[in-house]
Amino acid sequence: MRSLVVLVANVVFLAAIAVYTMELGSSTIVATAQSESSSSSSPDIPITIDISEIPLLPDSSSGSDDASVTLHITLRNTSPRPITFLRWSTPIDDDAVAMGMFKLTSLSTNTEVPCLDLKINRKMPKDDTFILKPGHMEGSFVGDLAKMKPEGVVTKQVVITTAEVEIRTGERYRVQARGRWLGVWVERNDDGDGKYVMREEDGWRTGEFASNGIEVDVL
DSSP: OHHHHHHHHHHHHHHHHHHHHHHHHHHHHHHHHHHHHSOEEOTTOOEEEEEEEOOOOTTOOOSOOSOEEEEEEEEEEOSSSOEEEEOTTSTTSTTHHHHTOEEEEETTTOOBOOBOOOOOOOOOOGGGEEEOOTTOOTTOEETTEEEEOTTOEEEEEEEEETTTBOOOTTOEEEEEEEEEEEEEEESOOOOSSOEEESSGGGTEEEEEEEOOOEEEEOO
16 A cells, blocks of 8 residues: 555656646747747847848849848837947947857758858957047947937948858848847936946946847848
8 A cells, every 4th residue: 555655656746747847848949939039138238139131122233243131230229218338249330240240040051150250359448438429319329339319229231241251142041130238328327428437336237139030031
């Protein structure tokens, strides 16, 4: 009788483990699918990144036989507070494509395409203080910083070419921007000096980012 009770207890315990494993597996799959299909950032950084393809017009020509993809990048401030952020290593960095901020995966081989993987050793400003230039308009960017008003946007057009990424004509790729914010200032009490210091008491934040993912045909 006692052996029977132990056997039943073991069966119940194993069944509980099986249910827990199934639930954990389902949660993992759902979370992965969500990160693949939508924009995300670290919880304390209220910026979303959306990418979309700008189709090549039938009568347009760049005068080059190189394969290319043109993307429209939209960064959106989802908070009711103004945000200023450092452009370094973001999707609107002037060298974002060469640095590998845009990850391209071949749909035919399911492998990530090699890029130039440019490494830039940028010099930090004195006292780790960035200065927003006078006359800087919200929603635009000049220099290292970009500023967004509450629920505002910053946009940029980005061209991916074979000079920076090993894409090939006739192939289909999945594209996603991924990286890390190096400096975001949220809910800052602006004293009018235009100075942004890389310290938490000045509202400085860092964290991971990922855009939505799209599929593109290289022409």
